[in-house]
Amino acid sequence: MKLFLRILSVLILPLLLTGSVNYLIDPDYTLRKDYIPEAASALANGKLLSGPINANGRLLKREWIKQLEHHPEVLVLGSSRTMGVTQDLFAGKSFFNASVSNCTFQDMYAFADLVEKKQNGFPDEIIVCCDQWLFGNSFREKRWLYNRKNFLRILQKSGKISPGNFPKKWELQKEWIKELFSVRYFLRSLKQFGKPEKFEIRDTVHPEKSMLLPDGSRLLPLQITEADPDEVNEKAKAYFYSSGDEMFTQPDPLQCLLFENLISYLQKKDCKLTLFIPPYHPLTWQLLHQSEKHAGIFNVDNYLQNLAEKYTFRLVGATNPSALKLTSSDFYDGVHLKKEALSPFIHSDSLTQRKPNRKVLP
Amino acid sequence: MLFNSIEFVLFFPAVLLLYWQFFNRKSVNLRNAFLLTTSYIFYGWWDYRFLGLILLSSVVDFWCGKKIFQAQTKNRKRHFLILSLTVNLGVLFFFKYFGFFADELIVLFNSWGYSLHPVSLNVILPVGISFYTFQTLSYTIDIYRDRLKPTDDRLAFFTFVGFFPQLVAGPIERAKNLLPQFNTLKTFDYNRAANGFRQVLWGFFAKIAVADSVAPIVDTIFLHDETASAATLALGAVLFSIQIFGDFAGYSNIAIGLAALLGFDLMQNFNNPYFSRNIREFWSRWHISLSTWFRDYVYIPLGGNRCSSFRRSLNVMVTFIISGLWHGANWTFIVWGAIHGLFYLLTRPFSGKTQSDKIRARQWFSIAGTFMLVTIAFVFFRAENIFQAGNILMRMCGLAKGQTLLQLTSITKILPAIFFSVMLIVTEWVQKDKKHGLDILFLKPAVRHAVYYFIIFAILFSFQTDRVFIYFQF
Numbered sequence: 001m002k003l004f005l006r007i008l009s010v011l012i013l014p015l016l017l018t019g020s021v022n023y024l025i026d027p028d029y030t031l032r033k034d035y036i037p038e039a040a041s042a043l044a045n046g047k048l049l050s051g052p053i054n055a056n057g058r059l060l061k062r063e064w065i066k067q068l069e070h071h072p073e074v075l076v077l078g079s080s081r082t083m084g085v086t087q088d089l090f091a092g093k094s095f096f097n098a099s100v101s102n103c104t105f106q107d108m109y110a111f112a113d114l115v116e117k118k119q120n121g122f123p124d125e126i127i128v129c130c131d132q133w134l135f136g137n138s139f140r141e142k143r144w145l146y147n148r149k150n151f152l153r154i155l156q157k158s159g160k161i162s163p164g165n166f167p168k169k170w171e172l173q174k175e176w177i178k179e180l181f182s183v184r185y186f187l188r189s190l191k192q193f194g195k196p197e198k199f200e201i202r203d204t205v206h207p208e209k210s211m212l213l214p215d216g217s218r219l220l221p222l223q224i225t226e227a228d229p230d231e232v233n234e235k236a237k238a239y240f241y242s243s244g245d246e247m248f249t250q251p252d253p254l255q256c257l258l259f260e261n262l263i264s265y266l267q268k269k270d271c272k273l274t275l276f277i278p279p280y281h282p283l284t285w286q287l288l289h290q291s292e293k294h295a296g297i298f299n300v301d302n303y304l305q306n307l308a309e310k311y312t313f314r315l316v317g318a319t320n321p322s323a324l325k326l327t328s329s330d331f332y333d334g335v336h337l338k339k340e341a342l343s344p345f346i347h348s349d350s351l352t353q354r355k356p357n358r359k360v361l362p
Numbered sequence: 363m364l365f366n367s368i369e370f371v372l373f374f375p376a377v378l379l380l381y382w383q384f385f386n387r388k389s390v391n392l393r394n395a396f397l398l399t400t401s402y403i404f405y406g407w408w409d410y411r412f413l414g415l416i417l418l419s420s421v422v423d424f425w426c427g428k429k430i431f432q433a434q435t436k437n438r439k440r441h442f443l444i445l446s447l448t449v450n451l452g453v454l455f456f457f458k459y460f461g462f463f464a465d466e467l468i469v470l471f472n473s474w475g476y477s478l479h480p481v482s483l484n485v486i487l488p489v490g491i492s493f494y495t496f497q498t499l500s501y502t503i504d505i506y507r508d509r510l511k512p513t514d515d516r517l518a519f520f521t522f523v524g525f526f527p528q529l530v531a532g533p534i535e536r537a538k539n540l541l542p543q544f545n546t547l548k549t550f551d552y553n554r555a556a557n558g559f560r561q562v563l564w565g566f567f568a569k570i571a572v573a574d575s576v577a578p579i580v581d582t583i584f585l586h587d588e589t590a591s592a593a594t595l596a597l598g599a600v601l602f603s604i605q606i607f608g609d610f611a612g613y614s615n616i617a618i619g620l621a622a623l624l625g626f627d628l629m630q631n632f633n634n635p636y637f638s639r640n641i642r643e644f645w646s647r648w649h650i651s652l653s654t655w656f657r658d659y660v661y662i663p664l665g666g667n668r669c670s671s672f673r674r675s676l677n678v679m680v681t682f683i684i685s686g687l688w689h690g691a692n693w694t695f696i697v698w699g700a701i702h703g704l705f706y707l708l709t710r711p712f713s714g715k716t717q718s719d720k721i722r723a724r725q726w727f728s729i730a731g732t733f734m735l736v737t738i739a740f741v742f743f744r745a746e747n748i749f750q751a752g753n754i755l756m757r758m759c760g761l762a763k764g765q766t767l768l769q770l771t772s773i774t775k776i777l778p779a780i781f782f783s784v785m786l787i788v789t790e791w792v793q794k795d796k797k798h799g800l801d802i803l804f805l806k807p808a809v810r811h812a813v814y815y816f817i818i819f820a821i822l823f824s825f826q827t828d829r830v831f832i833y834f835q836f
Contacts (some may be wrong), residue, residue, distance in 0.1 A: 014818045174368045183823035
């Protein structure tokens with residue numbers, strides 16, 4: 001017992017110090033989420049939100065959907081690559097962009113369920129962003145577990161995949177504990193002490209801040225979207241070297257099943273589906289194309305093309321940017337299109353006109 | 363359950379309290395039943411279905427051990443030994459090697475013009491199967507060789523096989539050392555337990571602060587082996603040597619420390635292997651429990667040193683190749699084993715009897731040379747296939763130009779990894795005569811506590827939940 005207490009006494013000081021500093025300062029809002037209801041309410045009422053808007057995106061959008069005053073006719077399910085899709089592309093229709101950063105198929109299930117519960121049915125049209133890495137087995141993202149219940153509700157209704165294939169919510173709670181005692185976060189907290197980036201509810205757009213708009217889309221500061229072309233090219237190359245998400249040679253069967261399950265479920269609910277394959281920056285694409293270890297992302301194009309014939313949904317975009325006549329200037333980093341380059345693919349009138357030249361695909 | 367998981371952080375203190383407060387008080391059987399239950403919970407947390415394999419191994423070897431001992435003739439003893447070997451190695455072969463050999467057989471037959479259909483069973487490799495299989499095998503083999511008497515205590519034997527601190531990644535204990543420790547109640551020894559805790563802390567530092575910080579850099583370099591420069595690849599190989607040492611020696615230190623907290627003594631598994639002055643010495647310091655296992659149960663039965671020079675060399679090669687195959691069903695491991703066999707044979711004339719000598723700084727040339735050989739061999743261990751390993755070594759030798767480390771990864775990842783790696787190596791050097799890096803009772807209490815706090819902060823700095831240990835796959 002004496003030893004046990006001595007061990008505790010040695011451990012308690014660093015744990016108490018890191019835990020309390022991290023919890024009280026919490027510069028990235030990873031430990032305290034009490035701001036969410038107020039922010040969600042403001043957004044649902046037509047206000048704008050600036051600040052670290054990627055933090056807790058899933059929880060915020062869950063609350064936001066619950067408080068939405070309209071029933072969206074068009075819904076976007078996707079990642080940061082479709083966060084720039086805005087209401088004005090669908091004039092005359094009610095719209096909501098439920099994209100979240102690092103979106104997984106599980107997130108898509110969850111948001112579809114939340115919208116269905118909210119309006120007792122599905123939107124007329126759903127745009128699904130098919131990030132290539134979602135079909136591999138290297139992509140690790142646990143934050144969808146925040147909305148695990150919603151994910152399971154649709155999964156169980158469709159009934160083809162056992163919930164036992166997916167982690168429990170405890171996995172997310174472990175991440176919270178880890179972050180509470182993280183020394184990296186502790187150092188960041190001390191660095192940010194007194195000057196954390198705060199959430200601000202606004203009426204107008206601020207060009208130098210990341211903002212969430214009332215339609216669910218995200219507006220990035222001009223310094224990111226209009227960065228120097230050389231800087232963008234460097235980012236595009238760096239993305240290839242730093243990201244392991246695309247490292248797979250064949251689509252993963254479970255991921256494909258999860259995706260097809262969602263597609264067939266939404267089609268049974270009479271939703272008009274548009275699947276968007278987001279392109280890569282030409283430099284990133286070139287590096288990916290040269291690497292045998294990344295062959296899987298090119299198989300995703302073929303897989304989706306076959307699927308489009310089977311399920312008869314609309315397929316737009318392509319992994320290869322030159323197939324879409326896109327150049328470096330259309331991107332602001334390795335994977336993200338600028339809004340003006342993204343819009344023609346998503347805009348409902350243009351969907352059929354901008355189909356990629358499939359022959360160019362590898 | 364992983365040692366570096368939050369589940370284990372909650373699990374072990376509860377086990378420790380219950381163990382010393384209730385279960386280790388009156389009855390050995392009650393204590394062993396408690397340890398067995400907690401060990402099975404520990405293992406079953408990963409996949410309870412594979413508990414059946416541990417049970418099978420325990421039942422078969424307990425029974426075979428008795429039968430070997432009772433058998434009147436050598437022939438009959440041999441029958442029961444063969445039964446034990448067949449069951450244990452059969453299970454190991456099925457789960458670990460079946461897919462590999464089936465694939466290779468198909469390739470071979472196809473090259474002869476016969477078409478064979480691939481057999482795909484999608485077998486999951488049970489965690490730690492190679493470790494507990496070898497541990498139980500040593501029990502029946504030692505009884506067959508009249509070096510050990512079988513135990514009548516079924517519960518003690520089952521606990522010996524499933525003892526959770528060393529169940530999934532060793533040290534591979536001999537029954538002679540560990541099994542008798544389950545026959546008596548433990549007396550709490552404050553100094554031993556405190557030292558055990560320090561060893562656990564040192565193990566976590568090696569695993570979390572060093573190996574887990576280095577791992578993403580190594581992964582990136584090996585991922586971009588086709589475009590990385592020679593210097594980057596060489597650094598990747600060196601960092602992998604550090605990673606695998608931190609990972610595995612870290613695991614062993616945690617296992618030995620946890621066992622000490624429960625009052626058990628486990629054998630030392632690493633003894634400053636990177637300060638070895640030749641390959642022979644390296645193998646007396648690296649994964650000691652496995653290398654001595656192969657020496658006693660493979661090399662010596664093959665004839666060991668008591669045969670012609672050619673036969674002795676052949677025995678060395680066979681032992682190293684089997685040792686490579688033990689690590690995994692892949693040609694990379696076989697080549698890794700074969701390279702070590704070759705290095706062992708080629709450097710034997712210059713090796714002398716250095717094991718008993720103290721390591722000195724002036725021997726840096728032999729230490730650096732041995733480390734370089736070990737690092738070259740580790741390229742095969744880490745590579746996905748022998749072609750990748752060959753490509754990396756070719757690019758390194760050809761001084762290829764390409765991406766630098768800073769282009770592949772960020773300085774914020776590199777700096778902590780290098781800093782903690784240097785800390786580990788320097789401490790291992792300074793503490794080379796001690797059992798582990800935190801054996802620092804000679805320091806003043808204030809300094810000692812400062813070291814503890816530094817280690818705890820380093821662990822919390824790098825902590826990532828559930829980053830698995832490399833040796834779990836073996």
